[in-house]
Amino acid sequence: MQSLGRLHGILIYAFLYLPMAVLILGSFNASKYGIGWDGFTLDWYASLGKDIEILAAARNSLAVAALSATLATVIGTLGAVGLQRYRFRGRKFLMGLLFVTLMSPDIVMAVSLLVLFLGLRLELGLFTLWLAHTSFCLPFVIFTVHARLQGFDSALIEAARDLGAGEGTAVRRILLPLALPAIAAGWLMSFTLSLDDAVVSFFVTGPDFEVLPLRIYSMVRLGVKPEVNALASLLFAVSLVFVVLAQWLLRKERE
Amino acid sequence: MMRRRLAAFAFAAFLAPLSAGQRELRFFNWSDYLPPAVLENFTRETGIQVHYATYDSNEAMYAKVKLLGGGYDLVVPSTYMIDRMRKQGLLYPLDRSLLPHFGNLDPRHLDRPFDPGNRYSVPYLWGTTGIGVNAERFDPASLQAWADLWQPRFRRALLLPNDMREVFHMAMLVLGLPVNSTDPAHIEAAYRKLRELMPNVRLFSSDAPQILFITGEVDAGMIWNGVAYLAAREAPAIRFVQAAEGPLLWMDNLAILKNAENPNEAHALIDYLLRPEVARLISESVGYATPNAAAVALLPPAVRNDPVIHPPPGIIERGEYQVDLGEAIGLYTEYWERLKAGQ
Amino acid sequence: MTPKPEVFRAVAIGLLSGWLLLFVLTPNLLVAGVSVLSRNPAGFAGAPATLDNYRRLADPIYLHVFAESFTTALVATLLCLLLGYPFAYGLARTRPRLRPLLLTLVIVPFWTNSLVRIYAIRGLLAAKGAVNSLLLAAGLIDQPVRLLYTQAAEIIGLVYVLLPFMVLPLYGSLEKLDPRLLEAAQDLGAGPFRRFRRVVLPLTLPGIVAGCLLVFLPALGLFYVGDVLGGSRHLLIGNLLKDQFLEAQDWPFGAAASLVLIALLLAFLALYAVAEKRVAATNDDE
Numbered sequence A: 001m002q003s004l005g006r007l008h009g010i011l012i013y014a015f016l017y018l019p020m021a022v023l024i025l026g027s028f029n030a031s032k033y034g035i036g037w038d039g040f041t042l043d044w045y046a047s048l049g050k051d052i053e054i055l056a057a058a059r060n061s062l063a064v065a066a067l068s069a070t071l072a073t074v075i076g077t078l079g080a081v082g083l084q085r086y087r088f089r090g091r092k093f094l095m096g097l098l099f100v101t102l103m104s105p106d107i108v109m110a111v112s113l114l115v116l117f118l119g120l121r122l123e124l125g126l127f128t129l130w131l132a133h134t135s136f137c138l139p140f141v142i143f144t145v146h147a148r149l150q151g152f153d154s155a156l157i158e159a160a161r162d163l164g165a166g167e168g169t170a171v172r173r174i175l176l177p178l179a180l181p182a183i184a185a186g187w188l189m190s191f192t193l194s195l196d197d198a199v200v201s202f203f204v205t206g207p208d209f210e211v212l213p214l215r216i217y218s219m220v221r222l223g224v225k226p227e228v229n230a231l232a233s234l235l236f237a238v239s240l241v242f243v244v245l246a247q248w249l250l251r252k253e254r255e
Numbered sequence B: 001m002m003r004r005r006l007a008a009f010a011f012a013a014f015l016a017p018l019s020a021g022q023r024e025l026r027f028f029n030w031s032d033y034l035p036p037a038v039l040e041n042f043t044r045e046t047g048i049q050v051h052y053a054t055y056d057s058n059e060a061m062y063a064k065v066k067l068l069g070g071g072y073d074l075v076v077p078s079t080y081m082i083d084r085m086r087k088q089g090l091l092y093p094l095d096r097s098l099l100p101h102f103g104n105l106d107p108r109h110l111d112r113p114f115d116p117g118n119r120y121s122v123p124y125l126w127g128t129t130g131i132g133v134n135a136e137r138f139d140p141a142s143l144q145a146w147a148d149l150w151q152p153r154f155r156r157a158l159l160l161p162n163d164m165r166e167v168f169h170m171a172m173l174v175l176g177l178p179v180n181s182t183d184p185a186h187i188e189a190a191y192r193k194l195r196e197l198m199p200n201v202r203l204f205s206s207d208a209p210q211i212l213f214i215t216g217e218v219d220a221g222m223i224w225n226g227v228a229y230l231a232a233r234e235a236p237a238i239r240f241v242q243a244a245e246g247p248l249l250w251m252d253n254l255a256i257l258k259n260a261e262n263p264n265e266a267h268a269l270i271d272y273l274l275r276p277e278v279a280r281l282i283s284e285s286v287g288y289a290t291p292n293a294a295a296v297a298l299l300p301p302a303v304r305n306d307p308v309i310h311p312p313p314g315i316i317e318r319g320e321y322q323v324d325l326g327e328a329i330g331l332y333t334e335y336w337e338r339l340k341a342g343q
Numbered sequence C: 001m002t003p004k005p006e007v008f009r010a011v012a013i014g015l016l017s018g019w020l021l022l023f024v025l026t027p028n029l030l031v032a033g034v035s036v037l038s039r040n041p042a043g044f045a046g047a048p049a050t051l052d053n054y055r056r057l058a059d060p061i062y063l064h065v066f067a068e069s070f071t072t073a074l075v076a077t078l079l080c081l082l083l084g085y086p087f088a089y090g091l092a093r094t095r096p097r098l099r100p101l102l103l104t105l106v107i108v109p110f111w112t113n114s115l116v117r118i119y120a121i122r123g124l125l126a127a128k129g130a131v132n133s134l135l136l137a138a139g140l141i142d143q144p145v146r147l148l149y150t151q152a153a154e155i156i157g158l159v160y161v162l163l164p165f166m167v168l169p170l171y172g173s174l175e176k177l178d179p180r181l182l183e184a185a186q187d188l189g190a191g192p193f194r195r196f197r198r199v200v201l202p203l204t205l206p207g208i209v210a211g212c213l214l215v216f217l218p219a220l221g222l223f224y225v226g227d228v229l230g231g232s233r234h235l236l237i238g239n240l241l242k243d244q245f246l247e248a249q250d251w252p253f254g255a256a257a258s259l260v261l262i263a264l265l266l267a268f269l270a271l272y273a274v275a276e277k278r279v280a281a282t283n284d285d286e
Helices: A001-028 A043-050 A051-085 A090-103 A104-121 A126-149 A155-162 A167-196 A198-202 A212-222 A227-255 B003-013 B037-048 B060-070 B079-087 B100-104 B146-150 B164-174 B186-202 B209-214 B225-234 B263-273 B276-286 B293-298 B328-339 C005-035 C053-057 C060-092 C098-113 C116-124 C130-137 C151-175 C179-187 C193-223 C224-229 C238-246 C250-284
Strands: B024-030 B049-055 B121-134 B158-160 B201-204 B222-226 B239-240 B248-256 C038-040 C044-047
Touching: A001 C060, A001 C098, A001 C116, A001 C151, A043 A051, A043 A227, A043 B146, A043 B201, A051 A090, A051 A126, A051 A167, A051 A212, A051 A227, A090 A126, A090 B158, A090 C038, A090 C116, A090 C193, A090 C250, A104 A126, A104 A198, A104 C005, A104 C238, A104 C250, A126 A167, A126 A198, A126 C151, A126 C193, A155 A167, A167 A212, A167 C005, A167 C098, A167 C151, A198 A212, A198 B060, A212 A227, A212 B049, A212 B186, A212 C116, A227 C098, A227 C116, B003 B158, B024 B186, B024 B263, B024 C038, B037 B049, B037 B225, B037 B263, B037 B276, B049 B222, B060 B079, B060 C044, B060 C238, B079 B248, B100 B263, B100 B293, B121 B146, B121 B209, B121 B225, B121 B276, B146 B164, B158 B209, B158 B239, B164 B186, B164 B222, B164 B248, B186 B201, B209 B222, B209 B225, B222 B225, B248 C130, B263 B276, B276 B293, B328 C060, C038 C250, C044 C250, C053 C250, C060 C098, C060 C116, C060 C151, C060 C193, C060 C250, C098 C151, C116 C130, C116 C151, C116 C224, C151 C193, C151 C224, C179 C193, C193 C238, C193 C250, C238 C250
Parallel strands: B024 B049, B158 B201, B158 B222
Antiparallel strands: B121 B222, B121 B239, B121 B248, C038 C044
16 A cells, blocks of 8 residues: 555656656757757757846746745735634635636736736836736635644634733744645745746736746747757756755754 | 856846936847847947847737837737737838838838838738648648648648638638638638538647647648748658648738837837848748848848748739738637637 | 734734735726626727626537536546545655655646646657657557547646646645544544545545645636647637637627636535535534
8 A cells, every 4th residue: 555655656756757857858859849869969058048038037037936926925824824713804705806816817817917007007027027926826825824724723822822922923833833834835836836927927017027938938839949948957957956955954954 | 258248137137227318129029039139239239228028929919018008119010910000000100211221122012901001010021821731641732722621531630720810811712702801701601611621620739830740740731831941841741832722921010109219219120120131130040031122132042942931923922911800800709719619 | 012912913814805905806896897898999898888798608609618618627626636635645644854855846847837848748649759659669559649639638738737736735734634543543443445534534625625726726727738738629718718808809708708707616616615514514413
């Protein structure tokens, strides 16, 4: 039974990483369309290095993703605790709005947010991207944290409060540690969603702030840009190193 | 060197807005439709800083430009979108005195119905849509007309572009109807005709169609000439056939927006792009034909005389560009949806 | 002096409500407003006010599109749950020190643009792709199988794109499951199936619900997977809305379709909530 579970786990990881293997292979493949193996090359990396615009777009996208994921996680975690702990008027309504966010089709959200931002006279760019991305990430954080907190015995918090802890302190000391895995999961999902969004970004950004997905969309669709594979492999390698390093540092700190 | 350039770039990006007095220009173009070197040279020569942003469909560009009402100076719409935008007063009348290189353009591409007299637009790149066929699977000699695609031997073998206008354009040609018809009866007839084609359609896709031909996913279908050229280089069995009913023509055109803040700088860039050597570089790097006759003359003979990229005389004259459909676009979309939903 | 309890409460609820009212409610009210206007090619939407946009949605073609989108999204969600639940369960049972790493590794591939990965999958499933080559080499087939541009390819793509959004919330619920509960149930003589149904499932139900929502609802709007792997021969709600807003420039109709979609789903969710309460009530009676 245990080994069956492990096999399932390995297969799922394989399923998730298989396309990455294809991309990495393709990034070293001299064949322009990745049809058959035409020999090893580093050309795609070299020409990627010359494309200053796409590197800038990648940097912009990472900034937007990190900012949006963080803000969505802060508001979302506080919100999830609020929705879990308190019964107040309009609670169901807020839940409803979260569902609405989750099911709003890209194009509708994109156009309506653009109209809103124009109405608010906001300058289109990093700031408007941040607002828009935080909005569509929020439900992912809230539902994940909320699910984690369900069934939590609030008597623990009441006990802490009886001992003189403030509400904020009690939540921070008791609820937050409990919710931490879900909070981390929420941040990861938000970061991912933000990095991947093309439609909303296209509409709410300005002429001076290009993000990556739109560029990538067109490059893939033209099919003549193996640099995309190089870029994807590079970002993938960087994130792997980053993740393993973070894990290692965390472990060191604990020891 | 590379590092220094990168650092300088990062610095400049965070320094926006630029200091006053700096001449600048906001260029909204299709993705990967211009080699970066062209803009770098332009800036070096004129001192005009170009902010380059990209889009991937006419409709998305139009929606954004129209909602914003400003922000961009120069755009590159296709023919029908030039037509719509000029009719809606979104474009800035060109000042020919600022475009001394305009005369380089091939007159066959000028003064077409989508912009009579080219008051608002300057042709940038163009192409034709014809029939693509894999000679290993079907004899190209047996496939000479759009109407042949309806033959039962192509069951589940065809590629059509995922583009409503192109597909209806082709159907109108087959039926001998005006290709830009807004008559509901014509549109319905085209829809009925296309419904009969559906069993032969393997997929709709406009994304890198050459790959689908090269990998053998499809054996025949509608294909752009530039794409057919690329495919034939990888797999010589892939042939491009000029359809008997005539080709579909498309062209993307430079145009300045009505609310442009920098119309003079936009004119300067348009004229720069009209220089023969620049137009040649763009055409060679992007892979589509240039309407710039002076630039064509600079191309190597093998490319200049390639019948796929530069069709022989008489072909262009038989083709038509798409124009704006006005209200009828709603009806087209509805039939397109019916077609796909299988109703 | 400790702050009053109201301060934390006010901040937590105030921040969320402020955000949702400004960035979700307001844009949706705009959409609602547009949905009762008429199509106006010169300006996206205009007078006169009308309900025709809603009436048009009763056309069988749009019902068909809605039904097809719902089934596709539902099948993808169920598959994600079937694959994701045991996977998340396994993750939550590994050594605690490894868990953050394994969890992050689930999502790392998703930091690569999804369209790029979908194209990679297309390459794998192609007539001359890796899957066919393997099957040919193994002698299981003697002619390449047409895997692409089928409903199956479309579903595989959807599951691939959405799986982590099922796994992560599930993991959140499963990880806090106290193994002692299971041991206790075992000591009381419950078999594995009974233990799962009576202990694990109820305790992780919130995670299941959250995961299904995070997969099902976005799946309805995802159309590029169908376009790339399914050959764009079907029309999903996402295609419909994109066509109406961009191609047809019929914002009022697009807005109406979007609102009806949202209303339908909210109705389903409300029904579900009622049913859940009923079930909870009967369970309590037992």
